[in-house]
Amino acid sequence: MRPLAAAGQTPMVLAVQAETLACIRLRQALHGIARVVEAPSGKRALLILEQRVSDLLNVMLVDHSLPDVTGLELLHITRRRWPEIAVVLMTEGGSEELAIQAFRAGARDYLRKPVDGRELRRVVVPHLRRTRPNAFGPNGPAPEPARTESHEPGAVHLAIVRARAFVHAHFAEPLTLAQVAGEIGLSKFHLCRLFRQQVGRSFREYLRGLRIDRACMLLADPRLTITEVAYTSGFNDLAHFDRLFARIVGVCPTAFRRTLRSAAAATPHGAGTTATTQP
Numbered sequence: 001m002r003p004l005a006a007a008g009q010t011p012m013v014l015a016v017q018a019e020t021l022a023c024i025r026l027r028q029a030l031h032g033i034a035r036v037v038e039a040p041s042g043k044r045a046l047l048i049l050e051q052r053v054s055d056l057l058n059v060m061l062v063d064h065s066l067p068d069v070t071g072l073e074l075l076h077i078t079r080r081r082w083p084e085i086a087v088v089l090m091t092e093g094g095s096e097e098l099a100i101q102a103f104r105a106g107a108r109d110y111l112r113k114p115v116d117g118r119e120l121r122r123v124v125v126p127h128l129r130r131t132r133p134n135a136f137g138p139n140g141p142a143p144e145p146a147r148t149e150s151h152e153p154g155a156v157h158l159a160i161v162r163a164r165a166f167v168h169a170h171f172a173e174p175l176t177l178a179q180v181a182g183e184i185g186l187s188k189f190h191l192c193r194l195f196r197q198q199v200g201r202s203f204r205e206y207l208r209g210l211r212i213d214r215a216c217m218l219l220a221d222p223r224l225t226i227t228e229v230a231y232t233s234g235f236n237d238l239a240h241f242d243r244l245f246a247r248i249v250g251v252c253p254t255a256f257r258r259t260l261r262s263a264a265a266a267t268p269h270g271a272g273t274t275a276t277t278q279p
Helices: 021-030 042-050 070-082 096-104 117-128 160-170 177-184 188-199 201-220 226-232 238-250 251-266
Strands: 010-015 035-039 057-063 084-090 110-111
Touching: 010 021, 010 042, 010 238, 021 035, 021 096, 021 117, 021 201, 035 042, 042 057, 042 070, 057 070, 070 084, 070 096, 096 110, 096 117, 096 160, 096 238, 110 117, 110 238, 117 201, 160 201, 177 188, 177 201, 188 201, 201 226, 201 238, 201 251, 226 238, 226 251, 238 251
Parallel strands: 010 035, 010 057, 057 084, 084 110
Antiparallel strands: none
């Protein structure tokens, strides 16, 4: 794979996330693309940034629900002290208003959990390609001036912010492009074009990705059968779910469940532990 950063540098992503399973899934999604450093709290993330890791860091993935601060609070601090770092806010529930607040505070993007792996890569990879030619000069790291591009909701079309918020809230239900378009007051043809332009994927692909990603998360729960996982994720045909899951993920749901359990068993636990994964 072609390097995403300058020669000799491995792109780095800081995942500020208290949930072990969510961290595992973020690492899996970015495997081979970036080195992932984990912080289970906002305080731990700031400590990592203070230790000059900010000189190497490209992107921060910040969960809005942290044990000590909110994701928006950490976003404000990071944008003020380390404006060169691209911050992506993630939230389990959230709302359209929270998404707008995140963009106004300087977030580069806003993702609803469970985070779709392909959507995560679409958001993260462009920022990994933004190299810092002076970061490792003879006199040490040189500060990069704050970026001036707008982070008002218009930078990411407000209709798409609203559409994504609605889809994330209802993706496990029967959902059509026409239904979402009607909810936000656009024609389905306009929304279709806008979705492809802004998100980089069709509405159908985006919805399917959310459902598969929710299935990946639910498969970690041994109390749920494969059939229950399928229906809870928005699929009403088990055979279709099996085929689609295998095509997108690369293995069938049963095999993925085994892999996920093995990964969880091999991950160190404990408060304050910062785990890293080399691509």
